[in-house]
Amino acid sequence: MQELINTTLYILDTFGIPLDATPRRLERMAIAFLASGDIKKIADFKKTKDLNSGYALKTRDIIIYLNKHFGENISSGSYDDIRRKDLKLLTVAEVVLQSSPNSATNDSTRGYSINPTYAELLRSFGSKGWEKMVSEKLKNIEPLSKKLKREREIAKVNVTLPSGGVLTFSAGEHNDLQKAIIEDFLPRYGHGAEVLYVGDTSDKYLYLENEKLEELNFFEISHEELPDVIAYSKKRNWLYLIEAVHSSGPISELRLIQLQKLTKDCKADIVFVTAFLNRQKFRQFMTEIAWETEVWIADNPDHLVHFNGDKFLGPYKE
Template structure:
């Protein structure tokens, strides 16, 4: 089974008995099958799993088959959830942090309606409101462990959009194949930086490249992993041996756009200084320049957001259907919700 929380990632998790650790990982597996995203911090995932178990009166693996739900009249208030997890799961959560249960531990579960409120029309801060498992999901939980359980869950929930997908807000975007003029394949060395460059070629350019062909790719162990020097020369691109080369260069003939893309893992976003350098180096280029900084995930983006230059684009690989535009001459206006 997938380990959602490892012993070295959470002190509170490591201090729990093996059977409780296993129960938490099983619970997170179930919630992921229900469409709950599991990319949070280890402690946040642990707290969410424990709150869920309390809402279903589940103390060990055997209780999955007899999980209690809202129809059974079972519901716990936020302070009661704290008491439950402290008593059964070796926690020491302060009773004064009861708002954290509602605002953090149960937030995704209630948005996804896996956990329901006993009095949904009551005030937000109503201390008498309880929380319990949605009977629809409780029925699925009771059959957990049977053969092809995940297939059954997918079939039962096929008409419900998973919360994980809603949060990513995937869009239907026509993809255009990214071409390597040589027809060959690129073989990157191992590492997150090169994983990101691979994603740029396979995910970013098909979405936003307008038929772009890759003209240059640098690798952490090979500066000129792929190079179309003659094509770049035709565009009056600056001397290819220059130290200021971006990580990926691609050209869309349809748009006459040249993409200069930085893949940021530990350094190197397109900052104001970097943008100024690239402006100077490409001043004779016959194509219009698109400046893009790419990140693997939002956490990495947050580390560098203050350094990103205006009038450039940001792309995040784990939310590949969206771009972040840093100002420029584009208009402000509403988006179509669809």
């Protein structure tokens, strides 16, 4: 059984189906695919059924098939899971076809069966040069894995550093704000600052100038208390610790105390900044902002909100 599932996943990978789900989800996708072609063992690949042969299983029939032939214990009420989860990638890629594609989403008569193009390849599985055969047969079909990868790349956010270098962030409002901090805040208020650290929501250490931070006697970079953006102005000897606030994490009194303790040996003077995308988000967190820190709002980039003190912008000393 495991050999059959592993073989099926190898075949689906060759067909261009992305395999970046959990092992259990991949297993469920594999056996739903096998049910769609009436395949119970590896030898059955040679007699795969497809839509042209009139074979199609409704989602409830697939559940019965999986329980009977694959030792599953899936509830009959889970038919929606079959359609939305187990068959989703396969139908989007059109490796599995719907017997009545124009029917309503909840049409109980709609069945699922393997696309005849892919069924033909399955029936020749194991023959010499099979992968080359697949490549030739599917050369005009863009693999779903490639489509999804391209969409993810399109969705990413490019950020230009003050030095002219370019970073690529994953999409999202938090990273949109970090982009604004680097491209709009620092050129206005950074006094020639260069970015020494910035994290992405999907990569904590997207950009890191560890040696330069060590020269400033900054705290251990692996520490969980890192702010979102760190930049250094050599001209002023200011180190900017900037929090990009989307859903949480402004520089509160407690956060300020933590950062002050962590940077007590730093050779640069510290500027604490909390950044927001808009005034509405600022108002949401305004009562939490610590005194003697700065606030910058991305949709009003030419203004700062200064929380007390004898300077408009700058580090505070005892």
